[in-house]
Amino acid sequence: MNTAQYTAIALPGIPDVRKGDDLARIVMDALDQMGQVLQHGDIIVLAQKIVSKAEGRVVLLDEVTVTPEARDLAHRVKKDPRLVTLALAESARVVRALPGLLILEHRLGFVMANAGIDQSNVSSPDGQACALLLPVDPDESARRVADALYARTGCRIAVLVNDSFGRPWRQGTVGVCLGAAGFPAVQDLRGECDMNGRVLHSTVVGLGDEIAAAASLLMGQAAQRQPAVLIRGYAWDVPECNARALVRPLAEDRFR
């Protein structure tokens, strides 16, 4: 099935999210503001930052106890040892460590700078230096918001959590799907035929990452005052799977 068209809409007036905030409510309030209601098949994409903030993943740097390992690594990469301590605690392994650069494999399998820990757009109420960690389980984060939206609207809504990653070989960050509920984060076309009847070999499509990128275009990188996006009209007829399916197991990664 091919969708003919879809619309991506930045939800207006998303407030500065704090720990414990109800993201489903925030989404519905934003839709109200637009005079819209949720519909079956809508996709809501939430920036990782607001999901992490709602889940209380803000850490005060002054409360971090620096580990010896982090101190050594921080010296090598010329970064704040407290940030490196947090990054290592979130990670399974160090992928690259160079002055100014620390690429880690996050415990969830994401390969990203500083294990996705972010200092931009983060500060405590009293202005102390903070860092923001990824949600503990972004698929579960998406599931909770999708369930809350279903409970309130009776509509099955797909929810994605996105972030921006740098990539090998390519300049510039792009939106990537960290978590998904009610959506086929990966579409497997293996065995399908092309227009000439040729069987397509190993064509697996990263639909979740493509939706994440489509939403990222509206979120903005700097101010990111548009951290929630509605994708309306995009249809699918393939089995749903969460964003963990987008992580290529190390053993299968033949690019490396």
Added chain:
Amino acid sequence: MNTAQYTAIALPGIPDVRKGDDLARIVMDALDQMGQVLQHGDIIVLAQKIVSKAEGRVVLLDEVTVTPEARDLAHRVKKDPRLVTLALAESARVVRALPGLLILEHRLGFVMANAGIDQSNVSSPDGQACALLLPVDPDESARRVADALYARTGCRIAVLVNDSFGRPWRQGTVGVCLGAAGFPAVQDLRGECDMNGRVLHSTVVGLGDEIAAAASLLMGQAAQRQPAVLIRGYAWDVPECNARALVRPLAEDRFR
């Protein structure tokens, strides 16, 4: 500047493109069919396949003279030596060569399986086995279509050429921008501040790849009967640059 919303529309009725076909005309005919006309700021995304076909980049495999180097490599990767001959001729270096997998750095800097050479959805009029090469210069391909659309409509249209790439660390292919005209394929936010006044370090956004992914969602992978997509309503106020800016110079690639 943040765009509030955009719409992605698959252009209907795109014919099977042949060498010499006028893609600007095909785009305008499709818009006519929709009762639409081009507007300033529209973005047209064209699948690499139709651009390559229009530019006559179809090669009959029976006409390929296999090189000794290609014969050896083909044996290692268990692929058609004629395809491998074409792939090597298009490439600067071999990135990975394993049974069933041949990842090359294309002469344009794209790191991709088989140097982007495709056998799916390609056959000669008389059904001979064919392969399809990337356009010689996808930025120039985009420029030619953009200029032709401007000449006929007086509207400045951004044109992108996209393809689907696999990636390290992530499952599934995603749309990637091979060529761009009249669009900021890369947006440089370095020096901008976030909401708390923190200067953002090395935030460069791959806008071209995000648009390519947003369009790819509508193109479909198998039949790909929707190889041209209109993105309408996405605004930008940053300098335009072509897709070559999305290629990370080897020397700067610190992921590797």
